[in-house]
Amino acid sequence: MTESSKTIVGKTNVDLIIEARWLAPVIPRNQILEHHAVVIHEGCIVDIAPIDAAREQYSAIKTILLNEQVLMPGLINLHAHAGMTLMRGLAEDIPLMLWLENHIWPAEQQIVSEKFVRDSTLFGCAEMLAGGVTCFNDMYFYPQATAEAVLQAGMRAQLGLVVLEFPTNYANNADDYIEKGLLIRDTWRGNTLLSATLAPHAPYTVSDTTFEKVITYAEQLGLGVHTHLHETKAEVAESVEKFGVRPIKRMANLGLLGPNLTAAHCVQINDEDLDLLRLYGSHVAHCPSSNAKLASGIAPINKLLNAGINVGLGTDGAASNNRQDMFAEMRLAALLSKAVTEDAISITAAQALEMATINGAKALGLDHQIGSIEIGKLADLTAVRIADVETLPCFDPLSHLIYVCGREHVSHVWVAGDLRFERSNQQAGLYANIELNELKEIVLLWQSKLNQHKA
Secondary structure, three states, X not given: XXXXXXXXXXXXXXXXXXXXXXEOOOOOOOOOEEEEEEEEEOOEEEEEEEHHXXXXXXXXXXXXXEEXXXXXXXXXXXXXXXXXXXXXXXXXXXXXXXXXXXXXXXXXXXXXXXXXXXXXXXXXXXXXXXXXXXXXXXXXXXXXXXXXXXXXXXXXXXXXXXXXXXXXXXXXXXXXXXXXXXXXXXXXXXXXXXXXXXXXXXXXXXXXXXXXXXXXXXXXXOOEEEEEEOOOHHHHHHHHHHHOOOHHHHHHHHOOOOOOEEEEEOOOOOHHHXXXXXXXXXXXXXXXXXXXXXXXXXXXXXXXXXXXXXXXXXXXXXXXXXXXXXXXXXXXXXXXXXXXXXXXXXXXXXXHHHHOOHHHHHHOOOOOOOOOOXXXXXXXXXXXXXXXXXXXXXXXHHHHHHHOOOHHHEEEEEEOOEEEEEXXXXXXXXXXXXXXXXXXXXXXXXXXXXXXXXX
16 A cells, blocks of 8 residues: 555545445455455555445545445456457358358458457447456457557457468568567557557468467567467368367477467367366467357367366457357356256356456466455456346355346446446446447448448
């Protein structure tokens, strides 16, 4: 606590106190605290105490009463393409490679620009904030445009500096992608809301030579790596035919696997793949809705977790999932695991919440700052209201967060103690930094252009 937070009148002055009916701190696991307050100063959590004790000890500039809410850490979307939000519903009921090659890549070639990515990302940020997401791990073109939208929204993001071999509107070749990404990263270095990873798209779109360059830059600059891996059977078969090994083995041979790697999907993995992920300490971003919708399969997350592999949750892009809804991902991840394993306790409610919070933070290297409600961490927080017909009665608030509540029950979202979204029972949600009219104008502009492309 800083000197500026001290007072001579017997109480400690702080910026904000949030008093909640329930508190789900995530660490320790399975803990629910009743009638507790989170005390916040200069963006950080300085105390967690029973409400009466907090009132005796602290004097706050503002106190918020959440008599019907569970207060939990802000959700972390570990795999997103926010710049694709305006492509929601553009191509439906199609498997991954046909979806990419015949619909998404042609649309990107015609439509995607710096303005499109900024507008689309802002729309995506609005959707995620309203769903309790305070941080996301992104991968898309024009990361500077993404950064501008993230900063306007007041969210936290780790932005992937995407790398491909083929030309797009953004860059001409792999070296051009890398050079542009690193130059852009320099413009936001030091910003507390933004960090960066190198994001080679996938084994089937990036060469060995480029992967080796990515590894070198990641090691020299201390950056993480974010890629798609083992998403489909076709991807694995193509790798075996072309390189003689499965993609994860190829990545291990190249030196890509390690504790700084977040691998999205990991649907089609066998025991050898799993052993390599465990051996190198890599992280997995599980995207159950997108994998199901594209008919890619179901990732064996119970095996991954039992092997000690860190698994977080992601929505993927709105073009493949249609929703950037982490409540839906938590529920589906738990239910699919139970169904596949025929074991009702294979993924518990507590584990599902961990996957969407602290596990995501670990993958991003931010678990010392976010992912749980602990003294000393940043006050990235989400409040979920349990007071309506569809959410009552409530016997177990932790279970309710996973199996009952949805993103429509999010009432407040804070990032570093700043209120970024609020929804009362009587009105639609209001954003601190985003105008609803701005979002409507964005939709009208780009939907018309995308309709022309689709026709």
